[in-house]
Amino acid sequence: MKFKIKYIQFKNIPKPNIQACFLFSDSQTKYDILEELLNDSFVSAIPEDNHVLQSLNEIASGKQESLISGTERVMMHIAKNETLLTDNFDGVYDNIDILQPLKVSTSDLRDLIIWWIQEKPRLEKIANDSGLSADELNDTSDNTDS
Numbered sequence: 001m002k003f004k005i006k007y008i009q010f011k012n013i014p015k016p017n018i019q020a021c022f023l024f025s026d027s028q029t030k031y032d033i034l035e036e037l038l039n040d041s042f043v044s045a046i047p048e049d050n051h052v053l054q055s056l057n058e059i060a061s062g063k064q065e066s067l068i069s070g071t072e073r074v075m076m077h078i079a080k081n082e083t084l085l086t087d088n089f090d091g092v093y094d095n096i097d098i099l100q101p102l103k104v105s106t107s108d109l110r111d112l113i114i115w116w117i118q119e120k121p122r123l124e125k126i127a128n129d130s131g132l133s134a135d136e137l138n139d140t141s142d143n144t145d146s
Contacts, residue, residue, distance in 0.1 A: 005141050007127055009134035016128035018137070020120050033074055033085045033099035038116050040071040050117065052076065056083075056110040074099075083109050 002025035010017045022038045024031040037052070055069035059078050070076040070088070077084040083106045087099040127137050 005123055007134040007137040007141070016124065018124060018127045018134050020123040020127065022116060022120075029100060030102065033087060033102050034104065036099060037071060037074040037076075037085060038113070040073065050113075053110070053113055053117070056106065056113065059106060060110060078106060080106060082106060 004023050004025050006021045006023050008019050008021060010019070021035075023035055052069055052071065055067045055076065055078055058064040058067060059080055066077070066079045068075065068077055070085075073088055075086045075088050077086070083104050085102045085104065087101070089096060090098045127134075130137065132140075
């Protein structure tokens with residue numbers, strides 16, 4: 001599966017003002033809910049403050065058999081082998097597109113979140129130190145296999 005890093009520059013805040021976002025390269029909306037989860041600021045927070053990762057760790061350690069966790073937009077129904085991601089906005093708002101539910105391997109999701117927590121700050125430091133704009137960085141960002 002291919003993914004791409006997209007950079008966003010916030011012009012109304014002081015530097016460093018470029019942030020990295022995780023996007024799956026194929027245009028399928030199948031993975032939109034996973035992108036939403038990964039790009040939520042709470043998910044990319046440091047591990048000690050990351051309630052999503054803490055919930056996944058509870059399952060991985062065997063302390064819990066199942067949990068419900070998530071972010072403002074994405075609800076996670078976590079079990080040992082599989083996690084169901086659903087859109088909290090389903091049935092709440094009429095004027096937005098609802099993200100399709102997605103089942104993913106719990107261990108793969110945990111690994112992906114750990115990787116993103118580590119990689120996002122590194123990418124943002126490189127981007128902000130480069131002197132390039134977000135548009136220039138996006139022009140050079142290649143697809144990567146996951």
